[in-house]
Amino acid sequence: xxxxxxxxxxxxxxxxxxxxxxxxxxxxxxxxxxxxxxxxxxxxxxxxxxxxxxxxxxxxxxxxxxxxxxxxxxxxxxxxxxxxxxxxxxxxxxxxxxxxxxxxxxxxxxxxxxxxxxxxxxxxxxxxxxxxxxxxxxxxxxxxxxxxxxxxxxxxxxxxxxxxxxxxxxxxxxxxxxxxxxxxxxxxxxxxxxxxxxxxxxxxxxxxxxxxxxxxxxxxxxxxx
Numbered sequence: 001x002x003x004x005x006x007x008x009x010x011x012x013x014x015x016x017x018x019x020x021x022x023x024x025x026x027x028x029x030x031x032x033x034x035x036x037x038x039x040x041x042x043x044x045x046x047x048x049x050x051x052x053x054x055x056x057x058x059x060x061x062x063x064x065x066x067x068x069x070x071x072x073x074x075x076x077x078x079x080x081x082x083x084x085x086x087x088x089x090x091x092x093x094x095x096x097x098x099x100x101x102x103x104x105x106x107x108x109x110x111x112x113x114x115x116x117x118x119x120x121x122x123x124x125x126x127x128x129x130x131x132x133x134x135x136x137x138x139x140x141x142x143x144x145x146x147x148x149x150x151x152x153x154x155x156x157x158x159x160x161x162x163x164x165x166x167x168x169x170x171x172x173x174x175x176x177x178x179x180x181x182x183x184x185x186x187x188x189x190x191x192x193x194x195x196x197x198x199x200x201x202x203x204x205x206x207x208x209x210x211x212x213x214x215x216x217x218x219x220x221x222x223x224x225x
Contacts (some may be wrong), residue, residue, distance in 0.1 A: 003030070004122065005029070005030050005031055005032040005052050006030060006031045006032070006054060006120060006124040007023055007032060007034045007051070007052040007053045007054070008031060008032065008033050008034065008052055008053070008054045008056065008120055009033075009034060009035045009036070009043070009046055009050060009052040009054070009056075009081070010022060010033060010036045010037070010055075010056050011036070011037045011038075011040075011042075011043040011055060011056060011057045011058055011061075011066065011069070012038070012056070012058040012061070012086060013038045013039065013058060013060075013062060014058075014102070015038070017058075017086075017109065018036050019036075021033075021056060021116060022036070024113045024116055024117065025117065025120065026090075027065070028117060028127035031117070031120055031121075032072075034050050034052055035050045035052070038061070038062075038081070039062055039064060040061050040063055040064025040066055040069030041063045041064045041069070042063075042078070043055065043057065043066070043069045043073070044064070044069050044072045044073055047073045047076075047079050047081055048076065048078070048079060048143065050079075051079065051080075052081045053080075053081060053082070053124045054081060054082050054083075054084065054120050054123045054124050055083045055084070056083075056084050056086050056107060056120075057069060057070055057079045057083050057084065057085050057086060057103070057105075058086050059085060059086070059087060059094045059098070059123055060128060060205055066085065066086075066098070067094060067097045067098050067101050068101075070083050070085070070098060070101040070102055070103055070136070071079070071101040071102065071208045073102075074101065074102030074172045075102075078111070082094075082104040082105070082123035082124065082211065083102065083103050083104055083105075083123075084103070084104065084105045084106065084107045084119055084120075084123055085098045085103045085105070085106050085107070086107050086108075086109055087107070087108065087109065088108065088109050088110075089144055089221070097114070099213070099214075099217055102210070102214075103213070104123055104211045104213050104214075105119060105122070105123055105159050105212075105213055107119050127182070127211070127212055128210060163206050164206075165203065165206060165224070168189075168199060169199050169202060169203050170224065171189060171204070172185055172189070172196065172199040172200060172203060173203055173215070173216075173219050173224060174220075175188060175189075176200070176203075176212055176215060176216055176219065177216050177219060181201070182196045182197060200212065200215075203215055205211075207219070
């Protein structure tokens with residue numbers, strides 16, 4: 001049985017960027033662009049109508065910005081799309097808000113074709129998209145600003161968790177904060193990728209996180225990594 005292609009909604013008020021993304025994605029056998037939107041309000045409407053798997057979301061748009069659009073889409077339980085914020089290096093403040101709104105990752109506007117394709121596939125797989133160029137800096141600042149007080153040292157098995165992390169899960173979580181892929185984590189810990197996926201799944205469950213990005217934010221807030 002052939003798997004269904006990943007359904008993508010492109011959201012940006014610049015038609016040339018949408019056209020470029022569409023050209024790159026539509027030639028992939030496992031990806032199809034099902035719609036485009038030029039405003040946040042249109043993005044919300046199309047997300048509800050089209051039920052995409054992944055949404056690439058610009059931040060600054062007329063009518064409704066991408067942060068509010070992300071918040072509304074994530075709040076709708078009938079929409080299961082993972083959202084990647086399309087950004088530039090000078091939009092840190094927007095990125096912090098986007099994390100709170102429920103974004104699952106970041107994508108640079110000048111990203112190469114391979115990065116765009118990899119991001120879409122990662123988000124569709126539920127992995128989140130932790131771009132090394134921006135994510136470490138953004139998540140660290142976001143967590144520091146959100147936490148009531150910084151932890152003096154990393155704390156494993158924090159009492160705020162309903163079920164404590166095992167030592168191995170704590171190791172995996174620390175590597176997640178360094179934007180490591182499953183393959184890189186497996187190599188670093190000398191375990192199989194399937195085992196890494198199991199650990200990540202357990203970490204998300206224990207933290208109550210929807211994806212890897214939120215898990216990293218929560219881990220930094222709690223002093224777990």
